[in-house]
Structures are given as structure tokens and as C-alpha cells.
Amino acid sequence: MRLKIDCIMAKQIPTRADDYAQWYVEIVKRADLAENSDVRGCMVIKPYGYAIWEKMQQGLDKMFKDTGHVNAYFPLFVPKSMFEAEEKNAEGFAKECAIVTHYRLKTDPNNKGKLIVDPDAKLEEELVVRPTSEAIIWSTYRKWIQSYRDLPILINQWANVVRWEMRTRLFLRTAEFLWQEGHTAHATAMEAEKETLQMLDVYADFVENFMALPVIKGKKSEGEKFPGAIDTYCIEALMQDGKALQAGTSHFLGQNFAKAFNVQYSNKEGKLEYVWGTSWGVSTRLIGGLIMAHSDDDGLIIPPRLAPIHVVIVPIFRSEEEQTKISAAVGPLITALRHAGLSVKFDDRDTHKPGFKFAEYEMKGVPVRMAIGPRDLENGTVEIARRDTKEKHVMNVKDVVVEIPKLLEDIQKNMYARALKFRTEMTTTVETYDEFKNILNSKGGFVLAHWDGTAETETKIKEETKATVRCIPLHSTAEDGKCIYSGKPSKMRVLFARAY
RNA sequence: CGGGGCGUAGCGCAGCCCGGUAGCGCGCCACGUUCGGGACGUGGAAGUCGUAGGUUCGAAUCCUGCCGCCCCGACCA
Numbered sequence: 132m133r134l135k136i137d138c139i140m141a142k143q144i145p146t147r148a149d150d151y152a153q154w155y156v157e158i159v160k161r162a163d164l165a166e167n168s169d170v171r172g173c174m175v176i177k178p179y180g181y182a183i184w185e186k187m188q189q190g191l192d193k194m195f196k197d198t199g200h201v202n203a204y205f206p207l208f209v210p211k212s213m214f215e216a217e218e219k220n221a222e223g224f225a226k227e228c229a230i231v232t233h234y235r236l237k238t239d240p241n242n243k244g245k246l247i248v249d250p251d252a253k254l255e256e257e258l259v260v261r262p263t264s265e266a267i268i269w270s271t272y273r274k275w276i277q278s279y280r281d282l283p284i285l286i287n288q289w290a291n292v293v294r295w296e297m298r299t300r301l302f303l304r305t306a307e308f309l310w311q312e313g314h315t316a317h318a319t320a321m322e323a324e325k326e327t328l329q330m331l332d333v334y335a336d337f338v339e340n341f342m343a344l345p346v347i348k349g350k351k352s353e354g355e356k357f358p359g360a361i362d363t364y365c366i367e368a369l370m371q372d373g374k375a376l377q378a379g380t381s382h383f384l385g386q387n388f389a390k391a392f393n394v395q396y397s398n399k400e401g402k403l404e405y406v407w408g409t410s411w412g413v414s415t416r417l418i419g420g421l422i423m424a425h426s427d428d429d430g431l432i433i434p435p436r437l438a439p440i441h442v443v444i445v446p447i448f449r450s451e452e453e454q455t456k457i458s459a460a461v462g463p464l465i466t467a468l469r470h471a472g473l474s475v476k477f478d479d480r481d482t483h484k485p486g487f488k489f490a491e492y493e494m495k496g497v498p499v500r501m502a503i504g505p506r507d508l509e510n511g512t513v514e515i516a517r518r519d520t521k522e523k524h525v526m527n528v529k530d531v532v533v534e535i536p537k538l539l540e541d542i543q544k545n546m547y548a549r550a551l552k553f554r555t556e557m558t559t560t561v562e563t564y565d566e567f568k569n570i571l572n573s574k575g576g577f578v579l580a581h582w583d584g585t586a587e588t589e590t591k592i593k594e595e596t597k598a599t600v601r602c603i604p605l606h607s608t609a610e611d612g613k614c615i616y617s618g619k620p621s622k623m624r625v626l627f628a629r630a631y
Numbered sequence: 632c633g634g635g636g637c638g639u640a641g642c643g644c645a646g647c648c649c650g651g652u653a654g655c656g657c658g659c660c661a662c663g664u665u666c667g668g669g670a671c672g673u674g675g676a677a678g679u680c681g682u683a684g685g686u687u688c689g690a691a692u693c694c695u696g697c698c699g700c701c702c703c704g705a706c707c708a
Contacts, residue, residue: 171700227707297706304707355708363708377708447667486668493668504667514667599708630708 146428151372158422159301162431162495172299172306176415179495182439183418184309188289190341190436191311191413194333200285200313207291208258209267216266217391223358224262227295229306231258260293265359265384265410268314269392276316276406278397283326284316302419303376303631310414316406318396320385323407324362327383330411331364334379342417343434343546344368344424345554346378347577347626349602354586357410361385367601367626369554370423373575375601375628378420384408419631424550431496432518434546435539441473442535443497445488447504454479457503460528464501464513467532473539493518498542499535519545560624564615567627571596577628579607581621583614592616592627601626 144157159165164180176184192202208231215221235252239245261267268286275281293307313330317323331348338346346366356363360382368378386405389395395403425432435441444461448454461477468475476497478488485502492500502514513531516523519542526534557576561567570578582588582600593599603625614621 167700223708294707298702351708357708360708365708380708445667449666481666484666484668484670486666486670488669489667490669502667506667 144428144430147371154428155419155423156301158426158431158494164418164422164431165301167301170306172296174301174305176309179439180418183421183433183437184415186437186439187337187341187417188311191333191337192287192289194337195287195311195313198285198329198333200287200315202288203286204288204290205264205267205271207261209261209264211257211259213270214259214266216270217359217388219387220263220265220359220391224294228262229260229293229295231260261290262292262294263410263412264288264290264292264312265314265388266392269388269394269408272314272316272406273392273394276394276396279318279399282316282318282396282406283322285313285326286315287311287313300419302422303416305415308414308416310412312410312412315409316389316394317409318398318404318407320407323385323409324383327362327364327381327409327411330409331366331379331381334381334411334413335366337413338366338368338378338417338420339547341434341436342421342424343436343543343550344378344420345547345551347602347604348606349604349626351380351602352584352586352589352600352625354589355600357382359384359387360410361387364605365602367577367628367630368420368424369550369557369577369628370420370631371553372423373557373629375577375630376416376420376423377601377630378417379411379413381411382409384410425546426496429490429521430494432546433496433498435498435543438496438498439474440476440495440497441539442468442475442499442501443488443492444475444477444501444503445485445492446477446479447485447502448481449505453505454481456508457505460508461503464528464531468535471532471536473535489516498539501531501535517542519549561615562612567598567615568596571598571629575629577601577626579624580615580627581612581623582625582627583617583619583621585617585619588614588616596629598627598629601628601630 144161145153147154162179163177164183165174165176168175211230232254233248233252234254235249236246237249239247272284275284289311291307291309295306296304299305315323315326317326335346335348338344346368348364348366351363351365357380362383364381366378368376370376386407388408389405394406396406398404421433421437422431425434444465446454446457446461448457458479465475465477489500496518498518500516500518502516507513511528512525513528514523515526515538517538554577557574558579559570559574559576560579561570567578567580570576578598589600603623607623609623612621612624613619
């Protein structure tokens with residue numbers, strides 16, 4: 132309470148060290164990314180936040196297309212009987228489904244101006260609001276697939292889904308969220324497995340190169356895998372508070388959905404076989420990860436490749452005359468920078484002072500700020516400030532168009548390097564359960580430890596420490612050891628962490 | 632669903648215990664001075680006190696019902 136008041140007075144937000152969760156919420160709100168709506172658990176994504184999502188969409192969509200996928204759109208509603216066809220999938224999501232039971236309202240005869248659900252308009256069959264689209268998509272694929280010639284089907288959809296979570300947090304877990312879900316169908320298991328891993332690589336590539344966030348690729352344990360999948364692969368990223376965030380998943384579905392929806396094809400020998408499937412998705416949760424991984428106590432820091440605005444230009448003037456002169460000088464610069472493919476904002480509002488604008492764009496995480504005042508006009512210079520390090524330096528106007536793109540690249544690289552260094556420092560290898568607990572309670576982060584591979588041990592560790600097996604890393608070397616909990620033999624270390 | 636808390640101006644809150652007809656900060660509007668790191672002064676607008684009922688001469692304040700939200704837990708791949 133006291134902290135809150137102080138923060139408002141000082142126009143500052145709680146620091147990460149003070150209260151990480153509150154810091155996160157304040158960044159989201161003050162950077163104008165999103166806010167809680169009047170609908171329980173659902174957020175309004177504001178223009179600036181949505182612009183980041185659009186950047187993510189553009190980056191991912193191109194990568195999907197480059198790997199042969201096309202976009203399509205399937206219905207929001209799934210008839211209950213269809214939803215329950217794949218048993219494990221249905222069970223896994225049953226507890227968090229919103230269901231449509233009626234199709235009409237009517238005026239309340241006992242309460243003027245109010246509406247009630249019309250009891251006569253009960254649906255013959257309830258409609259589930261999709262928490263994920265495997266069911267509706269596989270029931271459609273059934274109609275599309277007869278022969279091996281119809282395969283593979285490589286489809287992605289950009290959509291919203293609803294999962295009625297008990298507790299929600301802006302971007303990280305909301306009742307409705309935006310995502311993309313890829314759903315592919317293949318003739319062979321090998322091809323489907325290859326697709327699963329290919330998309331995992333696409334996600335890792337995107338998160339590392341666009342979001343500047345290193346990830347660990349791995350496989351989920353039996354207990355953590357997607358309901359209805361044979362194998363779930365994931366990428367795990369580390370946030371600044373030492374907790375892990377699952378940034379994307381790619382599932383090898385085997386023939387589970389093909390069998391549930393009876394999707395068969397004739398192979399070259401004329402024999403009927405069940406189709407092999409995959410699904411994979413990332414969501415607006417990535418925005419939450421972006422914030423938690425990179426931002427600082429002064430606000431958001433957006434990696435240039437996802438920044439809606441690359442460069443903001445703040446003119447410094449006292450009189451209208453000065454303002455006019457600066458605008459004239461800035462004009463060609465803006466044109467040149469835009470020609471270089473950059474998104475440039477010239478903030479010449481005279482309703483706010485420069486200091487206010489500096490703080491505002493720092494809060495919004497704009498990678499590069501350029502200030503131009505009377506002094507610069509005389510010297511033919513501008514002041515350049517980079518958001519990631521807060522460093523400022525004076526630059527000749529003639530160098531701007533060449534130097535800014537280089538600077539943006541440097542910021543992108545620096546952000547990745549910083550996040551990688553953090554993750555490296557926050558990854559600990561332990562041999563004993565005591566060590567394991569100590570690390571979790573002192574510094575947190577990723578912990579590499581031996582595990583016997585059983586669900587019982589996983590559950591016990593989770594109950595006792597709140598840490599879970601994030602994944603069984605794909606690229607780690609086999610190493611004989613003993614499970615930290617049970618002492619049973621283990622062939623390799625797995626990645627543990629407390630997670631979002 | 633269990634435990635706790637809160638609904639008062641756009642936002643954040645005080646007032647409630649001890650009933651007398653609503654206040655503070657930020658924001659907003661106007662004017663002036665400011666403008667190279669979140670400016671200041673003066674004036675101003677803005678609230679059926681969540682909702683329905685009860686007690687009372689009188690209710691933001693006391694009582695009861697209802698609604699909504701938040702936090703902790705359970706839940707959440």
C-alpha cells in the first residue's frame with residue numbers, strides 16, 4: 132500500500148527487486164500494452180500491445196509459409212459430441228471449457244429493460260467454445276483425405292481460444308487469448324515427427340532471433356504433455372525472476388486424432404491407413420515473456436525486430452520558430468530512415484515537455500531515441516540514446532541513416548547476449564536433493580538434475596518444491612547418474628524450474 | 632468451491648468504528664509563465680457513495696439480502 136502510493140507520487144513503478152509481479156502488471160499498463168476488461172479474466176489488448184502482436188504474427192507467418200504451410204480458418208464452436216471424440220484431449224480440457232447452451236435471449240416479463248435466456252431456445256446439442264481446435268479440424272480433415280495424394284495437409288490458423296482459467300494474468304494467462312495453431316496431417320509417422328521437430332525449430336528460431344530470448348528445446352514428461360499427444364516438444368525460456376516460461380509447444384499426435392475421427396487414406400498399395408498428425412502453437416503469452424525477460428525498472432525494452440516504433444524523434448524547442456526550424460531539418464531524416472525500412476515516429480507535440488517524452492518512450496521500450504534541439508541545428512548533430520543500455524551520444528546528422536540501422540542490429544544482438552548471459556548464470560547443475568532445494572530457494576532459475584523418469588517422483592518434487600520438469604532437453608549428452616529424489620539410476624539430466 | 636478483502640469523481644484512495652448530506656492526490660479543462668530528463672501558478676468542471684430493502688427526523692456511515700471485483704488456496708501442459 133505504502134509502496135503503491137509512493138510509486139504514484141514519484142510516477143515510478145515498483146522495481147523488479149521490490150515486487151516482480153506488481154512490476155510486471157505496471158509495465159503492461161503503463162506501456163499501454165493492455166488492460167483488464169470488464170469481462171472477467173479477459174483483457175483488452177491496446178493498440179501498442181497489438182502492434183507488437185502484429186509484428187510477431189508477421190515474423191511467424193512468413194516462417195510458416197516458408198516451410199510450406201498455408202492459413203485457413205475453422206469455427207469457434209465445437210459440438211460437444213465432436214469435442215469428446217478424442218478422449219484424452221476432451222478430458223484434459225473439460226474443466227476449462229465455456230459452453231454455449233442457448234441461442235436466444237428475450238425480454239424479461241418481470242423486469243423491464245432486462246433480458247433473460249429464452250428457455251425455449253435451448254440447443255439440441257451444446258457447443259463448446261474451442262480451447263484448441265484439434266477436434267473440429269480433424270473432423271474436417273476426414274472429409275478432405277482419401278488418398279496418399281491428399282497428403283500432407285499443412286495448415287495454420289490465427290485464432291482466439293477460450294480456456295476458463297481460475298486465475299488470470301495479463302498476457303500470461305487469460306480466459307480468452309490469441310494464438311496460432313498449426314494442424315498437419317501426414318502419411319507416415321516419420322514425416323509427422325519430422326514436422327513436429329521442424330516447427331519446434333521454427334519457434335526456437337523466432338524466439339531467439341526476433342524476441343532476442345534464448346530457449347531450451349526439449350520434450351515434455353508424460354505428466355506434462357498435451358492431452359491427446361504421443362509426444363509434446365517445447366521451448367522453455369527463463370524470466371528475470373528466475374522462473375521458467377513455456378514459450379511454445381509442438382505436438383506429435385501419432386494417429387490418435389485420426390483414429391478418434393476416423394481419418395484414413397489409401398496408400399500406394401491401396402490399403403487403408405490412419406493418418407499421422409501434428410499440432411503446434413504459440414500465443415499472446417509470448418508478449419508476457421518478452422516483457423519479463425527484457426524490461427527494466429524504467430519500463431519496457433522491445434527488441435528492434437519486434438518494435439512497432441524503431442526510432443522516436445523528440446524535438447527540443449522553446450518557440451514556434453524553433454519548432455518550425457527543427458521540423459524542417461528533421462523532415463529529410465525521417466524520409467531517409469523510412470526508406471531504410473525503419474518505423475519512425477516524430478513526436479512534435481507541444482503539449483508535453485521533452486523530459487516527459489523521454490520517460491514515456493522509455494516506458495514504451497522504443498529502441499532508439501533521437502533528440503534534436505537548437506544546439507544540434509547549429510552543430511549539424513543529433514543526440515542518440517539507446518534504450519537497452521540507456522547510453523547517449525552525439526552523432527553527425529550525415530551519419531544517421533547509416534548508423535541507426537547498425538545500432539538497431541547491435542541492440543538486437545546485445546539484448547540476446549544479455550539474456551543468454553543471465554540464463555547461463557541462472558542455470559545450475561546439482562547432484563543432491565538438498566542442493567536442488569537450496570538453489571530453488573536462493574537463486575531460482577533452471578536446475579539440471581538427474582531424474583528417474585517416473586511420474587511419482589515428478590509429482591513428489593512438485594509438491595515439495597513447486598518445481599516441475601520443464602523438459603527433457605534435446606541436445607544434452609547422455610550421462611549416468613542417480614535420481615536426486617529416489618536415488619534410482621538415470622541416464623541424463625533434465626531441466627527443472629519453477630514456472631509460470 | 633474453501634479462506635480473506637474491497638466496491639466513494641476517469642484512475643488511486645480517505646471518510647464509516649462514534650449517522651448531520653462528500654474530501655485528497657493524480658488526471659482533465661482554461662489562462663499565464665515554462666520547455667536539452669517526468670514543470671509551476673491561478674482558476675474551473677466532474678461523484679444516483681455497487682445494488683435492493685430496513686432502522687432513523689436524517690444513512691457513504693448502522694442492519695439484511697443480492698451483484699461484482701481482487702488476493703491466497705484448490706485449478707491451470
